[in-house]
Amino acid sequence: MTCVRTTGGHEVWSKSGMLRPVIIQTHVDPVPEFILKNDLRNMGKTRKDLEEFMR
Numbered sequence: 851m852t853c854v855r856t857t858g859g860h861e862v863w864s865k866s867g868m869l870r871p872v873i874i875q876t877h878v879d880p881v882p883e884f885i886l887k888n889d890l891r892n893m894g895k896t897r898k899d900l901e902e903f904m905r
Contacts, residue, residue: 868892 851872854862859877872889875881890900 851863851865854864854871856862856876859875861874861876862871863874864871870892872892873885874889875885886900887897890897
């Protein structure tokens with residue numbers, strides 16, 4: 851995955867084969883859960899995948 855652009859408080863990440871880019875809010879801490887859920891869905895990953903990645 852590569853960062854395509856940074857605009858304001860958002861980073862846009864993409865890679866070939868993805869239907870939509872992943873938008874990460876960098877100006878909000880913590881990132882709202884619904885944003886994480888949308889990004890995981892766009893990446894084709896589950897919450898469990900994220901938890902395993904963070905270990």
